[in-house]
Amino acid sequence: MRLPFVDPTSPPPGPFRRTFWRSPLRGPWLTSVLGCALLVGIPIVAVTGFLSNAAYDPRLGHNSVGRSLGPLDFYLFSFPTHPSWLYAVNQGLHITIGLAVFPILLAKLWSVIPKLFEWPPVRTLAHALERLSLALLVGGALFEFVTGILNIQYAYLFGFFFTTAHYWGAWVFTGAFLSHAAIKLPTMRKALAARRRLAPLREGLSQTRPEPALPGADELIPVNPRAPTMSRRALLGTVGAGSLFLLVQGAGQAIGGPFRALAFLAPRSAHGRGPNGFPINRTAAAAQITAGHVDANWRLRVIAGARTLSLSRAQLLAMPQRTYDLPIACVEGWSTTQRWSGVRVSDLAAAAGLRGDVIARTRSLAINGVFDAAVLSSEQISDERTLVALKVNGTDLSLDHGFPARVIGPAIPGVHCTKWLATLTIERA
Numbered sequence: 001m002r003l004p005f006v007d008p009t010s011p012p013p014g015p016f017r018r019t020f021w022r023s024p025l026r027g028p029w030l031t032s033v034l035g036c037a038l039l040v041g042i043p044i045v046a047v048t049g050f051l052s053n054a055a056y057d058p059r060l061g062h063n064s065v066g067r068s069l070g071p072l073d074f075y076l077f078s079f080p081t082h083p084s085w086l087y088a089v090n091q092g093l094h095i096t097i098g099l100a101v102f103p104i105l106l107a108k109l110w111s112v113i114p115k116l117f118e119w120p121p122v123r124t125l126a127h128a129l130e131r132l133s134l135a136l137l138v139g140g141a142l143f144e145f146v147t148g149i150l151n152i153q154y155a156y157l158f159g160f161f162f163t164t165a166h167y168w169g170a171w172v173f174t175g176a177f178l179s180h181a182a183i184k185l186p187t188m189r190k191a192l193a194a195r196r197r198l199a200p201l202r203e204g205l206s207q208t209r210p211e212p213a214l215p216g217a218d219e220l221i222p223v224n225p226r227a228p229t230m231s232r233r234a235l236l237g238t239v240g241a242g243s244l245f246l247l248v249q250g251a252g253q254a255i256g257g258p259f260r261a262l263a264f265l266a267p268r269s270a271h272g273r274g275p276n277g278f279p280i281n282r283t284a285a286a287a288q289i290t291a292g293h294v295d296a297n298w299r300l301r302v303i304a305g306a307r308t309l310s311l312s313r314a315q316l317l318a319m320p321q322r323t324y325d326l327p328i329a330c331v332e333g334w335s336t337t338q339r340w341s342g343v344r345v346s347d348l349a350a351a352a353g354l355r356g357d358v359i360a361r362t363r364s365l366a367i368n369g370v371f372d373a374a375v376l377s378s379e380q381i382s383d384e385r386t387l388v389a390l391k392v393n394g395t396d397l398s399l400d401h402g403f404p405a406r407v408i409g410p411a412i413p414g415v416h417c418t419k420w421l422a423t424l425t426i427e428r429a
């Protein structure tokens, strides 16, 4: 296939010429080492991402808000409630490994950037398809990482709904990643074997030369290399140190407790000290909850069909109180385990006349965000540790942590633990 106006033998000046790319470090070995690291990290991020989708329980109306992906919005299984830290570990891995992989991804993209400027841009139909799949791969990767990182920062610079877009993007990226990995595996093995795997790491700056030609896979090796300014070891060391730094940061906020101090760049810091001194996702002020909302007139309404219970905080405190140590496990990767006390959701359902397999729709006092409502699954409600919490660590919840009452339960995504609870609507599962 010949494209009009394109002379395949003479690329335009600039990046389309191979002579433009002069780093002596680029080559199949370097790209393969970085690719190997991604081959370990990205599957963990992808699997935990899809598991998190299962934990959201998208079958349950509101939980899958804004998404109608038909068969792709598949529901894996009922996310277990044992052990209670399961979702915290899942999300801790998703975010921590995701952040740690990002510098490696950027280095990998740097290592292959000459391919973006191939000349001619399209040679054959097969070549066009290959480049299209690479566009999906690189575009999908950048989209997933950038939207994920912006979401952690609550920087909604994009006009679309994060969850829906990130989930769609995951399908595109995972599909493109799997096919790319399958196609490139033989080249990767060849490139690593040709240089005795990690042997180039022993070369200092003075021994650093362009990689030797590798038949069929030498398009990344520069044709007129510059003198090196750093060794491959230094390059990989720098990328690895950046990755390790993010790993420690992320682990600090995922594990919480004393390790939280390691996460000094984490966006959700603990507010104050004492029993309520643990991270706050959205403050009462941000959710526009005022003192008037939570005065003595506050009632929790438990709706079950035609029947509605209206319970004051004193009435809730007069019901059997249960205490459990449970983590808040935010989808953004941080978690914190606290001692919560309150009334079982199943006791409230029974008081309203519904026993057995039920679900509960929660609603917050102020509805000004998608986090102000959620649905609890029947598995979650039948776990006796799923509570409407009134107290934390022996004292009343602070306003920022959801006073007068909030949901908390084992392995429930933080976003479903509705604060400033106003209504619980109980329905048969």
Ligand SMILES: Nc1nc2c(c(=O)[nH]1)N[C@H]1C(S)=C(S)[C@@H](COP(=O)(O)O)O[C@H]1N2
Binding pocket: 278, 279, 280, 281, 282, 287, 328, 329, 330, 331, 364, 365, 369, 371, 372, 373, 400, 401, 402, 414, 415, 416, 417, 418, 419, 420
């Ligand atoms: N009404 C309401 N409930 C909410 C939220 C919210 O914004 N509004 N944020 C949720 C999210 S995303 C998390 S992670 C937890 C955090 O609880 P905390 O702020 O007490 O740590 O509360 C959840 N409950």
Ligand SMILES: [Mo]
Binding pocket: 281, 329, 330, 331, 332, 414, 415
């Ligand atoms: Mo969250």
